[in-house]
Amino acid sequence: MEYRELGKTGLKAGVIGLGCEHLDGKPYEQVKETVSAALEYGVNIFDVFMPGSEVRQNIAKALGPRRGEIMIQGHIGSTDVNRQYDISRELPVVQRYFEDLLRTFGGYIDFGMMFFIDSDDDYKNVFETGFAAYVERLKTQGDIRHIGFSSHNPETAAKVIDTGLPEMLMFSINPAFDMLPPGENILEHFDTGFSPRLFRGLDPKRAELYKLCEHKQIGITAMKAFGAGKLLSPEHTPFEKPLTAAQCIHYALSRPAVASVLPGCRTRAEAEGAMRYFDAGAAEKDYAEVIGSVRSDFRGSCVYCGHCLPCPAGIDVASVNKCLDIARLDPSNIPPSVRTRYLSGKNECTGCGSCESRCPFGVPVIKNMREAAKLFL
Numbered sequence: 001m002e003y004r005e006l007g008k009t010g011l012k013a014g015v016i017g018l019g020c021e022h023l024d025g026k027p028y029e030q031v032k033e034t035v036s037a038a039l040e041y042g043v044n045i046f047d048v049f050m051p052g053s054e055v056r057q058n059i060a061k062a063l064g065p066r067r068g069e070i071m072i073q074g075h076i077g078s079t080d081v082n083r084q085y086d087i088s089r090e091l092p093v094v095q096r097y098f099e100d101l102l103r104t105f106g107g108y109i110d111f112g113m114m115f116f117i118d119s120d121d122d123y124k125n126v127f128e129t130g131f132a133a134y135v136e137r138l139k140t141q142g143d144i145r146h147i148g149f150s151s152h153n154p155e156t157a158a159k160v161i162d163t164g165l166p167e168m169l170m171f172s173i174n175p176a177f178d179m180l181p182p183g184e185n186i187l188e189h190f191d192t193g194f195s196p197r198l199f200r201g202l203d204p205k206r207a208e209l210y211k212l213c214e215h216k217q218i219g220i221t222a223m224k225a226f227g228a229g230k231l232l233s234p235e236h237t238p239f240e241k242p243l244t245a246a247q248c249i250h251y252a253l254s255r256p257a258v259a260s261v262l263p264g265c266r267t268r269a270e271a272e273g274a275m276r277y278f279d280a281g282a283a284e285k286d287y288a289e290v291i292g293s294v295r296s297d298f299r300g301s302c303v304y305c306g307h308c309l310p311c312p313a314g315i316d317v318a319s320v321n322k323c324l325d326i327a328r329l330d331p332s333n334i335p336p337s338v339r340t341r342y343l344s345g346k347n348e349c350t351g352c353g354s355c356e357s358r359c360p361f362g363v364p365v366i367k368n369m370r371e372a373a374k375l376f377l
């Protein structure tokens, strides 16, 4: 397992975690074998958004004394009042479900996630009621160690980050979601599928959100990296061919601020399948060809794919472009961590142009390298 810092929480999360959603309704033995497989691979972050007591208890029992080695993302406002997954902002209901979660996982939750803040109404119902104050109280009391939130909407997520309250974010990230035009509701595409006709290249609002997170040290954990399996399926993929799990994981991990991808595994075999990411070579993880096959109105923007390597000067072009994109947000206030990252890598571009001839997205790499040198040196 590789571990990355999760924004300003000061904690390190495995780059692959476990989304526990699909363990809901499964027998304890199956939960146990999936959790055991994750632990064997060094997974240290689990997402437990499910409101049902039984699945929560099964996970806690499967962890047993190893609970302390794992960081739990527990969601505040996730309920099943109507016998299915539901959102509540009514404090007595919210408290009842969250207190059950606290009891189940040893009296504390590592990341108290304000659940599903996607719309202006969600925002108001969290920040203009007693909800946010309740979450702050949980942190003061030590019931939660850090405040996070989950969202699928880049504009609302940016607004939440601007409040200064959250330290981390769980966000849905995959190439198809990132390429839907602004204004499309990604959740609708779970059922209807992704139409490639919609794609226009990476949505600038989503790209801005990732950069904002890196700038403000908001660590991201990624959900829906496989687009509910559709991106892996020859039948449902919106691209010319399906992506592999390794490509999807690599895509999410290549976005700025992303620390961890949380695939929803339901069996030991699925957990082992996700971990094959670590055996994949650079060519197997390269997603450039697949996402480069769709129409893009945003040519010239780096998608951090690494397809342009090798660079004879040893420059990690994707990494420098990522540092540059974050620095461009506010050149007079470049985060020290981003400057350090730039300075710790090779950055002396000779202008040979071999990267530009290999880049499928028309990125002006030489110009970018010069701009980066000006900003960072």
Ligand code: SF4
Pocket: 310, 311, 312, 313, 314, 315, 317, 348, 349, 350, 351, 352, 353, 354, 355, 356, 365, 366, 369
């Ligand atoms: S142009 Fe610069 S960044 Fe690109 S391959 Fe040549 S030396 Fe490397």
Ligand code: SF4
Pocket: 288, 301, 302, 303, 304, 305, 306, 307, 308, 309, 317, 318, 321, 355, 358, 359, 360, 361, 362, 363, 365
């Ligand atoms: S410059 Fe082009 S090939 Fe290189 S990482 Fe960026 S998008 Fe990929």
